[in-house]
Amino acid sequence: MSARLSFDRELELLNTDLIKMAAMVEEAITKSIEALGTSNRDMAREIIDQDRQVDDIEKAIEARSLRLLMRQQPVARDLRAISTTLKMITDLERIGDQAADIADLSMRFEEESAMQVSEHLEAMASIASAMVHESVESYIHNDPAHAGAIIKRDDEVDALFVSVKNDLIEKISQNQDLADDAIDTLMVAKYLERIADHAVNVCEWVIFYSTGLHKKTQIL
Amino acid sequence: MENIMETKSLHLYYGDNQALKNINLQMRKNKITALIGPSGCGKSTYLKTLNRMNDLIEHVKIEGQVLLEGQDIYDPKVDVTMLRKRVGMVFQKPNPFPMSIYDNVAYGPRIHGIKKRSQLDELVETSLRGAALWDEVKDRLKKSAMGLSGGQQQRLCIARALAVSPQVLLMDEPTSALDPISTMKIEDLMVELKEKYTVAIVTHNMQQAARISDYTAFFLVGEMVEYADTEKMFSMPSDKRTEDYITGRFG
Numbered sequence: 001m002s003a004r005l006s007f008d009r010e011l012e013l014l015n016t017d018l019i020k021m022a023a024m025v026e027e028a029i030t031k032s033i034e035a036l037g038t039s040n041r042d043m044a045r046e047i048i049d050q051d052r053q054v055d056d057i058e059k060a061i062e063a064r065s066l067r068l069l070m071r072q073q074p075v076a077r078d079l080r081a082i083s084t085t086l087k088m089i090t091d092l093e094r095i096g097d098q099a100a101d102i103a104d105l106s107m108r109f110e111e112e113s114a115m116q117v118s119e120h121l122e123a124m125a126s127i128a129s130a131m132v133h134e135s136v137e138s139y140i141h142n143d144p145a146h147a148g149a150i151i152k153r154d155d156e157v158d159a160l161f162v163s164v165k166n167d168l169i170e171k172i173s174q175n176q177d178l179a180d181d182a183i184d185t186l187m188v189a190k191y192l193e194r195i196a197d198h199a200v201n202v203c204e205w206v207i208f209y210s211t212g213l214h215k216k217t218q219i220l
Numbered sequence: 221m222e223n224i225m226e227t228k229s230l231h232l233y234y235g236d237n238q239a240l241k242n243i244n245l246q247m248r249k250n251k252i253t254a255l256i257g258p259s260g261c262g263k264s265t266y267l268k269t270l271n272r273m274n275d276l277i278e279h280v281k282i283e284g285q286v287l288l289e290g291q292d293i294y295d296p297k298v299d300v301t302m303l304r305k306r307v308g309m310v311f312q313k314p315n316p317f318p319m320s321i322y323d324n325v326a327y328g329p330r331i332h333g334i335k336k337r338s339q340l341d342e343l344v345e346t347s348l349r350g351a352a353l354w355d356e357v358k359d360r361l362k363k364s365a366m367g368l369s370g371g372q373q374q375r376l377c378i379a380r381a382l383a384v385s386p387q388v389l390l391m392d393e394p395t396s397a398l399d400p401i402s403t404m405k406i407e408d409l410m411v412e413l414k415e416k417y418t419v420a421i422v423t424h425n426m427q428q429a430a431r432i433s434d435y436t437a438f439f440l441v442g443e444m445v446e447y448a449d450t451e452k453m454f455s456m457p458s459d460k461r462t463e464d465y466i467t468g469r470f471g
Contacts, residue, residue: 075454212456220455
């Protein structure tokens, strides 16, 4: 096998692992949001356990990327592919952590679920989760235009965060006994807001891969 | 950014065979420009047009202009010896003269009329220091240059080129015959040299071009396909042929 061919195979394996990691993270968010709505504790624990697998695959991808940098000294498209991968796994790993954090918080609600505490939380969760899903799609299809469109949705998430906050202020002013749930709900909202930010980062690296531009500037 | 050398619409023919097609390239002063491309792409031929080394080959026809500080070096009034003093060259295989280390370096200055011993001594020392060789040879200047290692011989050739105070240094695969340590010394040296000189280097070693050059030109079958800032070239080349070549997807 030629050196170039075996390099191509390695890059393909890297890509497959990255997509696998992204799928695991997507599943974690979907389930954590479901746990929030249903207060399903078993599901919440399952998400927290599975986060370790996300960490493991991140380490494996990191090791493979560093090995390729060392052995192949990649340039041009190869360099962009590997550096994009290295940056993306950090964001995906954070998204996984935050999904686990949300799952952890979901177990604290007793009377009402978080979705009931704030009427805007569900919309926020669904956009944040869609942004992660779409950012991964834009990577798989190497579609910078799609990635650009997803980045714009971050404003909706930010606006919803303000709405959730207002819901919670209202709630506490009506009944101070709900303060505990309200604060937990605010934390959930903050995690969702961060998840959307990480999805934006993923999109920015998707754009870098095909254009060489990161946040509209030439890095190199 | 100041250009020291420039070629305009340069075409070169070996008989009926066109080796360079319409090369427009500007060489920035005090920068390293790397010329890359597969064997036979014209990069060495191009390098040789910059100090008229092709004059020695029969049936060569050159069209277009090669300008050194705005002056056409192919103008009949140009003194070729003076031109080669201003545009020095180092070759792939170290080619010291079969004489002492001292005489190798003093050769050029002597041709240009310097006879005074003290002046020559000083030039030899400065040139050898400039080529990062002085400390290794200062105690055996009268010994034959042929006794030096390959890497030392190549640095001696660089010192010999520096001794006549050139403005531009052309290097044709200067490290391809050297081991990694000697290669590293020459690369370090090139980066130091650009403070005072302008360097153009032909190299087959892509990592070398990426490591040391400021600008890179990619040649393919006699054409210059792409010229760019080296970092741009090796991260986001604009031509697919460049991309295929530097990533090893060629052919």
